[in-house]
Each structure stands twice: as structure tokens, then as C-alpha cells.
Amino acid sequence: MENLIALLIGAPLLGAAVLLCGGRRLDRAGHWLGTLLAAVSFVIGLALFADMLGKAADDRAMHQHLFSWIPVEGFQADIAFQLDQLSMTFVLLITGVGTLIHVYSIGYMEHDERRRRFFGYLNLFVAAMLLLVLADNYLLLYFGWEGVGLASYLLIGFWQHKPSAATAAKKAFLVNRVGDIGLSIAIMLMFTTFGTFAFGPVLESAGETGEGTLTAIGLMLLLAACGKSAQVPLQSWLGDAMEGPTPVSALIHAATMVTAGVYLIVRSADIFNAAPDAQLVVTIVGAVTLLFGAIVGCAKDDIKKALAGSTMSQIGYMILAAGLGPIGYVFAIMHLVTHGFFKAGLFLGAGSVMHGMNDEVDMRKYGGLRKYMPVTFATFGLGYLAIIGFPGLSGFFSKDKIIEAAFAKGGTEGWILGAVTLLGAAITAYYMTRVMLMTFFGEKRWQPDEHGHEPHPHESPKSMTVPMILLAFGSVFAGGIFGIGDRFVNWLKPVTDYEHGHPPISAMAVTSATVAVMVIGVGLAYLQYGRRPVPVVAPRGSLLTRAARRDLLQDDFNHAVFVTGGTHLTRSLVYVDHSLVDGVVNGTAAGVGGLSGRLRKLQNGHVRSYAVSMFGGTAVLIAATLLMRAV
Amino acid sequence: MSFPLLTATAAVPAVGAILTAAVPAARRTAAKWLALLVSLVTLVLAGIVFARFEPGGDRYQLTESHSWIKDFGVRYELGVDGIGVALIALTALLIPFVILAGWHDADPLETQSKRWRPTQGFFALILMVEAMVILSFEATDVFLFYILFEAMLIPMYFLIGGFGDRAHSGTDENAAAQRSYAAVKFLLYNLVGGLIMLAAVIGLYVVAGNFSLTEIAEARANGSLEMASSTEKWLFLGFFFAFAVKAPLWPLHTWLPNAMGEATAPVAVLITAVVDKVGTFAMLRFCLGLFPEASKWATPAIVVLALISIVYGALVAVGQRDIKRLVAYASISHFGFIILGIFAMTSQGQSGATLYMVNHGISTAALMLVAGFLISRRGSRLIADYGGVQKVAPVLAGTFLIGGLATLSLPGLAPFVSEFLVLVGTFARYPVAGIVATTGIVLAALYVLVLYQRTMTGPVKEEVRSMPDLRPRELAVVTPLIALLLFLGVFPKPLTDVVNPAVRHTMSDVQRTDPQPEVPVQTVEAAK
Secondary structure, rough: OOHHHHHHHHHHHHHHHHHHHOOHHHHHHHHHHHHHHHHHHHHHHHHHHHHHHHHHHHHOOEEEEEEEEEEEEOOEEEEEEEOOHHHHHHHOOOOOOHHHHHHHHHHHHOOOOOHHHHHHHHHHHHHHHHHHHHEEEEEHHHHHHHHHHHHHHHHHHOOOHHHHHHHHHHHHHHHHHHHHHHHHHHHHHHHHOOOOOOHHHHOHHHHHOHHHHHHHHHHHHHHHHHHHHHOOOOHHHHHHHHHHHHHHHHHHHHHHHHHHHHHHHHHHHHHHOOOOHHHHHEEEEEEHHHHHHHHHHHHOOHHHHHHHHHHHHHHHHHHHHHHHHHOHHHHHHHHHHHHHHHHHHHHHHHHHHHHHHOOOHHHOOOOOHHOOHHHHHHHHHHHHHHHHOOOOHHHHHHHHHHHHHHHOOOHHHHHHHHHHHHHHHHHHHHHHHHHHHHHHOOOOOOOOOOOOOOOOOOOOOHHHHHHHHHHHHHHHHHHHHHHHHHHHHHHHHHHHHHOOOOOOHHHHHHHHHHHHHHHHHHHHHHHHHHOOOHHHHHOOOHHHHHHHHHHHHHHHHHHHHHHHHHHHHHHHHHHHHHHHHHHHHHHHHHHHHHHHHHHHHHOOOHHHHHHHHHHHHHHHHHHHHHHHHHH | OOOOOOHHHHHHHHHHHHHHHOOOHHHHHHHHHHHHHHHHHHHHHHHHHHOOOOOOOOOOOOEEEEEHHHOOOOOEEEEEOOOHHHHHHHHHHHHHHHHHHHOOOOOOOOOOOOOOOHHHHHHHHHHHHHHHHHHHEEEEEEHHHHHHHHHHHHHHHHHHHHHOOOOOOHHHHHHHHHHHHHHHHHHHHHHOOOOHHHHHHHHHHHHHOOOOOHHHHHHOOOOOOOOOEEEEHHHHHHHHHHHHOOOOEEEEEHHHHHHHHOOOOOHHHHHHHHHHHHHHHHHHHHHHHHOHHHHHHHHHHHHHHHHHHHHHHHHHOOOOOOOOHHHHHHHHHHHHHHHHHHHOOOOHHHHHHHHHHHHHHHHHHHHHHHHHHHHHOOOOOOHHHHOOOHHHHHHHHHHHHHHHHOOOOOOOOOHHHHHHHHHHHHHHOOOHHHHHHHHHHHHHHHHHHHHHHHHHOOOOOOOOOOOOOOOOOHHHHHHHHHHHHHHHHOOOOOHHHHHHHHHHHHHHHOOOOOOOOOOOOOHHHHOO
């Protein structure tokens, strides 16, 4: 069975190669081929999953060694895969949600002349993401890590003729590269500490080295995770990434790629377990991002950007959980999976709304759409109930467990983290209710555009609604299936380890509080957006609202420091290089060989004569050496 | 006596150059085909060298030795180690693409006389450079190497000064002046370096009594040739200076942007991907091989200069307005990585540096040649004159992007392997230097993606609206290079197999061992 692992990656990789190199001949069938190969990967994943379920819990990991990648003295990097329960979870999420989004894109991208290329990029993404979660060493993981970054770059900038899309793509790649410095240094530290960077040996012997080294490795891995998973301070790219086509936002910037940071931390559990300082920083980053994303999500009028803020915030929950250690790892991954379902569903719903509204993204120009798009309304609604943690739906089970675990960390930290997660839950309920009300309820607020075209909202085609319905099923039932009877805990326990956390207050009290803050959040949003009509032009808003609309001014900070500062730096260096370095070197040489005089002559137009004399010199030199033989 | 394979590999392009130059004026197309054929035959010979080389065998293989200047003990002595083999393969591989890419670069203008034969000259000079570069990778006699090191300046000078990029912003006269300036600057910098090296070569002779690399190295290793510490340092500096000009290392780099900017794109590739590699190659072979103690003595300073090259080259690249100058500064940054890897003196650093030489050659060729195709279409080197090319010429834009991604060392493409090896090899010995060098990761992404965004994306500029996509000849240049980047990115084993033994020899030359891991995993496993 383990020989099938490479095929998981091979199928979508083949699709990418064929679609991107195939040329126009494939325009008519390309999207079917791309979808088929994603589905093939999903089926292989299911087969491997069935095989895995048939084995004992401790004996489920499979390995496949393909070949030695970089065989250099003292350095061993292999193209080799490891499929254990953690990787399996991701494989099913990536290929399952991935296939649905391929299907959805058939309809969504129908009128795009570059649809074949789009499917090629989507297949490339699936292959790279699978490589990321299947690698058995950190360097190969890095390969997949950058591969998904490339796919993300290509897809955010898919509509390259829009300068905003091209800029957003570049920004995403650059910010991620800052994170990659972290991953590079972490791998180099592993190499100098353990002499290898394969998961098995590094994680087994993590305890043998000093805490200082492990803390350094942990913090560097966290930096990498911050880049890929859009956590503070490297979160600024995610909002802009919404420039990409909506299926991309659903697959890459909600369900899968942005959760890679969580995977990285959970995968490196043994390192973090032995480095409590690094863990504390992880929880702080998670907590800060959780609130940051939620606040930004409250202020955005662009439906996709509101959802992007929400994604940031929900991944904050996961990162926080991953920072809690063995009491949190399992729940970080569980929330990751349920979030994958409901957030992908929400994004696809948003795409369906945009599809029917002439690509309008401003929620202030929506309103009352439930009558026009009943299926979209129903599936979006279920996703909404799931994300706010409505009892019984997916998000309820996974988020509640994280809040419990946060309290269970103990001490003041536990109380603070618990309070933050509760506050986050309230804000989540608030901003999601706001999205729901502004989009589907109230009076219609759209108007003809400048060309006089009035949008005619309509339900989307089957190829789009069927994936939405399936994801809605996941949003409703996944949490229950995972949570009841601790199925998910038992599934992942052999890989990530699990300790039952004991919160200082009873689990029942935590759950009640979670439900209570959710009701408060919903109620507040209802008072503000349900009881009163929504103005078409956004009111000026408080200082916080205005800051939140600008992503809490972090972009302004980045711009002032890195963009403006960097531009001045490079400009002055160009000047220095031209006038100073060149001048000094030429000047120094002048002292030795009269170079500058000759160069000056050169500028006076005596180039030829000078060149001839130089050649004369060289020729004489060579002739002399040759003549020596004759003598 | 066996067939002199190494001599043949250099002699074929040399003879080919003469034949190409002799083709009559009217038959210029025949001259092009002849040059291409010669370069392909050379490639086959280089392939045979690669195949005949036994990684487990002697340090120098396929050796040839003939007396040349008896009075001074100068010999015509050839031999290759794994590093030489890899670089010969790179050179022989790139030249056919350089020729094919420059197919029309030297066609005479209508205003020129019918008897004028620039085409023949252009291709003959390229083949001449190839011959000299290959022979310099083979020479194991210091004096022979020196002659070649200097002699290759002559054809290069004519290639830069005589066949400039036809895309320029000023008047023809102005462009001619800039071109001459670039060519003479190239020549002066390298000649000054060469003269200092000549003094060192003579000094070495005075101390050692002969010029044979193998004999001197052996005498040094077994103690029969003592060298005063100060002598060794001076000789080292003399050699290193010449190589640092050619490589080029900050602050001796300023000739490169001029030369690469003014030359045609294929010649720019010849400079940075082929000729400059002689500099880094010679650092490994001569500096480390002949003067190990002085090399170690100078390492701190060289590491700092290499780091400056990496960061400074990348930052200045970001600020460029001219596409070709941007690629030139990117190369300066990359040469910083190569030199860093050499002087980190770890197995990973040295293997990485050698692979870096090969991979940088291929990736820069891909990026620069596509840039050349782009520039020839629009007649401008300025980034600001482009925009939205992706929409009208998607294949050109796609291949340009892949060349760019290789330049920023994306995993999956060959340069990642070498860059990571250099980083990890440096980090193992000098952690701070390793960390500083990683900033190159971000800066490379910045200059590449900014270049791509400004030229290829956005609304289509009026001037590029009718730009044709890549032609079959151009595709024939780019496709194999990209295939090679992908292949060596995933499976570099054929290269590492020949390079590893050479690295082991160099490591024993400088008598350094790799830093050992803090908690070697093997011992942990053994303890269980």
C-alpha cells in the first residue's frame, strides 16, 4: 500500500504538467482533466485511509523512500514520504475539499479564457500541499512549503492585468519569504544540532539537547508558521490575497495552505514540548492574532475581506491550541478540519453571491439576497451557524474544546488565554452575524453600475451549488462525528500525544459561557444591522473602526518602514555604487597604474587608441612567453 | 599514448573558431551553422569527459603532460578533477544555447558594407572563449593557467566592445561610447588583476622552482617545500585579487554591470555564466590548494566581503531601472554565495559552491536569454518601457518567470539545492554569517518579483501590444535550460557524485574537518 503514497502527489502533478505545457488544444477538456486527477488523488487517499483503519493504532504510519535527493558528504536529504494519522487527516482534507473546489471552479471560471491554466495552477497547488504534509523530513517539507507559496502567488495574481492582483501576489510571496528565513534557520539549527533534519531522528532525540537550542528552533519554526498562516506580525498579506478568484480563497487561503503553520507546529510537537518558552510565545501569537483578525473582520465591508479576517482569527485559535502542548494539539487539528469545511463553504457561498451580483464584493450593496439565492443562503447559513459555534454543529465541538484547553493551561496564563478565546468567540458571532445580515437579510441595496447594468441576482449552476451543499454537510456533522466518543482524539493520539486538560472551572461552565458569549455577539450584531437599515455608504465610524478598516494600520507601518525606507536605501546604494565604489576603486588604481587618467582619456574619445595600446601590451606578453620556448 | 581527450575538447572549438572566421562574407548563415555544429561536437566531447571520469579514481584524471618551456619548467599539463569536469560540462552545455540565442545579434546592418563580416567574427570569438575557458579548467600548470586566464580577455573585449546590444536609449554614437567604456573597463580591471597575479606566479616559481600544481601541492603536503608564512600570504593575496576581480567580489565588481548591460544578452551570459566561473574555480583550485594556511588566515575578511556582496548586490539590484543591469547585480549577489561557500571550508559549503557555479550558470542563462528576447522585441532595456507582456506573450512571460524563480532559488529548481548547501555549510562554521546570508532569500524574491510585476503584469502597454510570443528557435534555447533546472533541482546526484570526491580532496588540502553535530543522532541510536 505504501507505494501508493507517491501517486497521491503524482496524479495532480501530472495534471499540472499536462495543463500548463499542453497548450490551447486542451482548452476544452482541461478543466475536466484537472478535476479528474484531483479526484483520483482523493480516491487513493480513501484507499490508504481504509488500509490504515485496518491496522493497530500504533502501527499505522507508512513510509515510502523514493531516492536520495541531495547526497553530499555529511548531509542526507531524501525524497521520502511518511503517511501517519496526522498526514492522513490532511490528505483527506486537501484532496476532498480540493476536489469539490475543482468542481465548483468549472462553473465559476466558465467564462474565463484562461480556465485551463487556472486548473493547472490548482493541480500544482494540490500536489505541493500534499508534498508538504507527506514529506518525512524538514527539507522536503520546505520544498512543499515553497511550492504552495508559488501556487498561491500564481493564483492570487491570476488576473494579472489588474495591478492590484499583481501587487497582492507579490506581497504574499515576499511576506512568506520572511517566514521562510525562519524555516531555513530552523533546518540549519537542526542540522548542526542533530546532524540530520529527518522527522524521525530529530523528534526522537529532541530531548537530548539543551532547552536553549530547542527554544531557538521552536521560535524559528513559529516565524515560518506566522508567514504561511498569516499570524501577527506577518499577517498583512492575507487580506490582499482576496484579489485571487474566490475558489482560490476557499481552498488555499481558508481551508488548506494557511493552516500549514499549524501543521508545522503540531508536527514538531516534541521540539515544542521541550521548549516551554517557545510554547508560550506560540500561544501569545495565537491569542493576539485571534483578536486582531476578529476586530478586522468586524470592520470590513468587502465580504471576502471580512471572511479573510475571520480566517486569520480562526487560525489564531489553532495556533493558540498548538501552543498549549499535548492538551491542545489534537484540538488544533480538529478545529483545522472543521474550519476547513465551514470556511471553504462560506467562501464558496461568497463566490456564489458575487457570481450572481456582477462580481460586487461590497456587502453594503447586497441585502435581502436570501430570496434570490435560496441554496446559497441555506448552505452559507449552515456554515455561519458552524463558525459561531452553534451547539451541535461542527464549530461548536472544536472551538469549545480549544477554549477548555486554554483555561486548562493553568495559572494566570490559563485565565488570560481562556478569556481571550471567549472574547474571540463573542466577536466571531458578532462579525459573522453582521456578514449574514448585510448579505442575505434586509432590503435590497444594489443599484445599476456606471454602465447602467443592474445586477440580476440568481442562483448559481449545479456545479457550484453541489460542492456548497456537500461542504455544508461537513459543517453540520463533522464536529459531532469527530467529537462524540473522542473519536478524533483516539485517532491522532498515537502521533501527537494527548493529555486530558483540567480547566479550573468545570467543562460545563466553559461550554455555557461559550454559548452565552455567542448569544451576546449575535444579539449585538442584530441590534446594529438587523433592527436598523444598513447604510449604503459606510459611516465614518469610531477611531477603532477606521483603524480596523485599514487592517489596524499595520500596512501603513509596513509601508512607512519597509517600502519607503527600503526604497530610500536601495536608491542611495545605487548612487553609492555608481559614484563612490566605482570611483574609489578606479581612483585607487590610478595611483598604481594611472588608470583614471586613461579612463578620462577614454571619455575624451581616445578609446580606440587606448584599446590598441592595451592589446599591444598583452600581445607582446604572450609573444614573449611563446618565444621563450624557441630560445 | 592514449587519445588526448582533454586537449581535443579545447582544440575542437579553437579550430572551429578559425574555420568560422574564414567563412566568406556572403555565406554568413553557413558560419552560424558551422559554429553551432562545432559547439555541439564540443558538447559531445565534454559528455565523454564526464562519462570517462571515475568519481572513485585519482584526484586528477585523463591527464596529459608535455614539456613546453624547459628553462622555466613550464609544462603543458592537463588533468581534471570533479569540479573541473562539472564546469567543463557547464561551459560546453551553455555555448550552443549562447550561439542559438545570438543567431541574429551580429547580422550586419543594411548600412554596412557587404564585405564586412561581423557575423563570422562574433561566432568565432564565442568559440575562442569557449576553448580558452575549457582549457583553463583543465590546466594543472600554474603558468599555463595564467596565460589562458589573461588570453581570454582578448576575445571577450571584442565581444563586449564590438557587438553591443542594439537596444539602447541614446544616440548610436553615445551607445558606442558607453560600449567602449564598458569594454575597456572590463579589460582594465581584469588586466590589473592579472598583472598582480603574474607577480604572484613568478613569486611562486621563485619559491617552488616549478609551475606544476600537482607537484607543488604534493611537496607542500609532505613537507619538502617549506614556505614562510608571510610569503604564503603575499602569494595568496596576489592570486586571490585576480580571481576576486573576475568572480567578481565587492568592491571590485563595478565592471560587471557595465559589461553585462552593454553587451548583447548572449555575451552577457558568456561573461557571468562561463568566464566569471574561472575566477571562483581558481579560488578553489589555486588559493585553497596551494596556500591553505593563508586561505584560513584570510577567511574572516573574505567571508565579510562575500556577505557584503550578497546583501549589497541584491539591494542595488532592487534599485535598477535596466533589466540587464539588474541581472548583473543579482549575479554579484550570487557570486557572494559561491565565495562564501568556498571559504566556509565545510563539505556542504564547498559542494554547494561548486553546484552553485553550475546552477547559477544555467539559471542566469535562462533568465538573461529570455530577457534578451524580450529586449530585442521592444528595443529597450528599461523596465519602465514594459508592462502587461504576459497578456500578449504568455510563453515568453512564463519562461521569464521560471528563470526568475530559479534566480530566487525556489525549491524544485536547481539553484535551491546549491544555495541551501552553501547556507547550511556556512551556518555550521559561522552561524552569524549563515543568518546574514539568509536575508538574501528575501531580497532575491524582491528584485525578481518586482521585475516580473513591472514588465509582465498590469495593463498592456501600447508599445508591447503587437509583441510576438517566443519563436521556435527561442523555444529551443529556453526549453532545455528549464528542463535542466527542474532535473537538477530534484535529482542533482549525477553532479554531486563527481563533485563529492573533489571536495574531500580540497578539505584535506586545507586540513579542516566538518563541525560535528551537538547531539549526533547515530550515537543516540547506538545508546538505545
